[in-house]
Amino acid sequence: MSELTLTVLRLGFLVLLWTFVLTLAGVMRSDLFGPRVTRSRTPKPAGRAASPPSKPAKPKGGRKGNARTLTVLEGSLAGTSVTLGTTPITIGRSAACTVVIDDDYASNHHARISPHESGWIIEDLGSTNGTYVQRTRVSGAMTVPLGTPIRIGKTIMELRK
């Protein structure tokens, strides 16, 4: 083979290799900036009839209703917050839950927080040690106002705008 072909092969291969590496970097980038997709999705539910929880379009939409995040104040997840959408979220020890708390006092599927006409409601899913909103133990479904401490085991969380 001629010197020229060899050089082209040699450099061409390096270019190929780096193109691959940069492609991987591009995929990683799109993975990292995924949230943009959801951000554009959250304001939309205003158009849907059965989704009152987040109404950024209406500035004076019900005071209780527009909680945007569930923030964990104390417990093993302290400091983290979960963005609330239009679907219910579950809390418990099972990894299938939206918020997985690592706490001996929590049950596998401990509680569910779901959007409702009047705001977010919490239901205890038959946990052993109970779910408390302020000091009252949740039985059945109960509306949770913004900024009210919800306690599950050692974890305390609240709804925030």
Add this chain to the structure above:
Amino acid sequence: MSTTAAIPAAVSTRAPKNRRGTELALLFFAYGIALAAFAQVDLVVLDELSTDFTTFAIVFGVGLVIAHGSLRWLAPYADPILLPAVSLLNGLGLAMIHRLDLAEDPSPPDPDYVAQLGWFVLGVGLFVAVMLLVRDHRVLQRYTYTAMLVGLLLLVLPLLPFIGTEINGARIWIQLSLGGRSFSFQPAEIAKIVLIIFFAGYLVLKRDVLALARSRVMGIDLPRGRDLGPILVAWAASLAVLVFQRDLGTSLLFFGLFVAMLYIATERRSWIFIGGLLFAGGAFVAYQLFDHVQLRVGIWLDPFADESGDGFQIAQSLYGFASGGVLGVGLGQGHPDFVPFAKTDFIMAAFGEELGLTGVMALLVLYAIIIERGMRTAVACRDAFGKLLAAGLSTAVGIQVFVVVGGVMKLIPLTGLTTPFLSYGGSSLIANWALVALLLRVSDAARRPPEAARREVAA
């Protein structure tokens, strides 16, 4: 607050996309590059495409399709980048081993590349098997102490009479005779994964106590005496590997891994201090007592003192890197066979010569990407065991690459470990495929959108 010790969890409700299509495209790309490398080797060295090229194209391609298919079936939300990155490394390794086979004169009757291709097939088989058997990584947590026993047993196996053999001064092999053919295997490679499972399970249970109970001495938070137990045991076990098996690399890997996982689990920097001190102490004592450690350090400090004797390997490796320069001499156009053990420990030197600094950097970035994806999986994972498992597995790849590539480049004393996915060596290759399978399993759980997870529970 008693929560500082907990591993911060990234909870996110955004639904990650199932990115299998992206993965398939990337896999095609990786496959193409591996074929290009192989073809280039054949064309430059033989002036024609050998039959080996056809077998490689078929076996490698089918293997990748099977691995990808198993992910579509068993772990649809797994990370899309890990498999293509790993496949490219494996493919390039095969091409380089084939290239080194061709350089041998006379050509070997059964080339190493064929054996390695066989190991690749077994590796993919193990990959699928792990995916099938471990449907949920949290199941592994149940086997924490079983894993400890199995791991230690695997480490001790090469020391037993009859099955253990000493090759090139290290007693890390077991020899098995099956149907007239004998296989040698390094159990330490499998032990690595099993012990990571043990470390993860153990640290999930103990991290609170290891992180919180401490006394303050001279301004530094130190753990209580009795909490030092586990790290001392890990240290003693590593030293035992060093003394009885004369295997510096494995010893360093295990101790480094344990300290790193301890740090990740507890977020206490004091563990790194203690680990560093223990390491320094152990290294100093080992240096004083053992000839082979002294020899390695001597070679590291001045490989050219005895260039044609003890320092030969490192000296040749450095010449290889030097003649490769920035852009390399081109695949098939150098003399990587001048370096001893070019197919195993020194494969990076072969790449350094033929692909140059540019190529070696690309390979190292690929490793960095694999590690980053593993760490990201750990961050995104929702349970503490999965976090530690993913972090441990990627740390293992990181330490191993650092130790072996650093050794080949004379940054640290040479210790003898395989370069993951590149080096010739069955035990290492299949163990690393299993490792990636576990990482993908955790990442599938981590990236699975909550709705899909709930459906699965309901089903």
